[in-house]
Amino acid sequence: MTRHVVAIDNGSQSTKVLVVDEHGAVKASARVGLRPYETPAPGHVVHPDDDVWDSIAAATRVALERFDGDHGSIVGVGLCTIRFCRALLRADGSLAEPLLSWMDDRVGRPFDGAPGVERLSTSSGYVAHRLTGEFRDAAANFQGVWPIDQRTWRWSDDPAAYEATGMPRRMLPELVEPGGLLGTVTADAARATGLPVGLPVYATANDKAVEALGAGLARGDELLLSLGTYISSMTIAPGPESGSAYWTNFGSRPRQYLAESEGIRRGMWTVSWFRSLLTESPPPGPATDVPAVVASQDDLYALEAELSRAAASLPLGSEGVTVVLDWLATAGEPTRRGAIVGFSGSQGRAHIHRAILEGIAFTMADHAEAMADELGRRFTSLVVTGGGAHSDLMLQLAADAFGLPVRRSRVDDAAGIGAAVCAAVGAGVHPSWDDAVARMVGVLPATEPGSEAPAAARLRVVHRGIRERVRALSAWAAEQER
Structure with a gap:
């Protein structure tokens, strides 16, 4: 049996x-x-x-x-x-x-x-x-x-x-x-x-x-990108010690440790938040009526799929729109805030959706690279999990931003x-x-870096500069309010 x-x-x-x-x-x-x-x-x-x-x-x-x-x-x-x-x-x-x-x-x-x-x-x-x-x-x-x-x-x-x-x-x-x-x-x-x-x-x-x-995830040259409410990247760690660009977490096997990079608080939450603004359907509510909850979720996921299809037809860079994902400040930096910048009057909701996904890919590629440098290793492959792994656009953006083949789990x-x-x-x-x-456990065939990977590497530098300036602006604005 x-x-x-x-x-x-x-x-x-x-x-x-x-x-x-x-x-x-x-x-x-x-x-x-x-x-x-x-x-x-x-x-x-x-x-x-x-x-x-x-x-x-x-x-x-x-x-x-x-x-x-x-x-x-x-x-x-x-x-x-x-x-x-x-x-x-x-x-x-x-x-x-x-x-x-x-x-x-x-x-x-x-x-x-x-x-x-x-x-x-x-x-x-x-x-x-x-x-x-x-x-x-x-x-x-x-x-x-x-x-x-x-x-x-x-x-x-x-x-x-x-x-x-x-x-x-x-x-x-x-x-x-x-x-x-x-x-x-x-x-x-x-x-x-x-x-x-x-x-x-x-x-x-x-x-x-x-x-x-x-x-x-089983080898030190593999990287996992977890696209959840909190977005993180992880790899196998040699022991419990942490570094300046990563901290060490318990693994899910006895005596295994995971190195985890800096992440994005309320990462995929931002995708959920944005799609909820574009529909009259309420956000997921009390679990008193399971069919109603599932139906509401299905409506929201259908809208997200529609946004992803439209966003996939847009050029890299979202025609100037940039999203900085710092909606939830940390205790160490209470003035940190997110931002959506670069409007020219010609962009629509698909541009914002794409810019959110680009912001996730560029930010996490930077965090993972800092962790790799401190660990003294280079990653050869990337596995993407979580709700964001459903998106073909997100996988391609990750492959281009990280410059790595990207696989997703066989079971989502x-x-x-x-x-x-x-x-x-x-x-x-x-x-x-x-x-x-x-x-x-199984993974699906890889999404390889595409023709836009070189441009993505250049845009990562631009996005990093915008993040740094938004952080400085948030600190300045908080100071003026005192």
């Missing part, structure tokens, strides 16, 4: 759930949009109510309803959630307040206490508790301000680490490595999700690392496939990580 796993991929804008067989074929899937973030106070960005869990439960129910195979063949669940989130929990594991987004200022600071908070975890630890009743979490999902030892993947032995983070050891969950058992599905979770009672739930890592696993949800690989290894479906990746 062919065995199957359920892969949960909870991202910043939606939750996707796949039912995947042992060969990596997706047999059923569902997507449920998350509600817009709420900002109850300056610097606070949260997922409203219990939205992350609600979306996971709804998407899992729909995916299982769509799976027409033998439900008895499902041997495990791989759980992947958004990184850099923080869950403030009561003693019983319920949310003391809504889940803190990765954009919330508090996740970058030590915990300073909050009423009723007895436990601390990431989004995966909270969801794992909802599924299993256990206080366990994926060790490789602890990035940011946590007292974790980067070398051992365990809580630190240094008392100063707990003092510096404001997190007593008693408040923290048990850590589980990728492929390790988080627990088994409880009766309450089974009623909410449709998963069988007693089904094992396995740890993965942070969502970007799981995406890299599902894309097959690389994080979902990565979560499935972790569950398959944990459940013993495949005997090793290498075997699971070889059997379950």
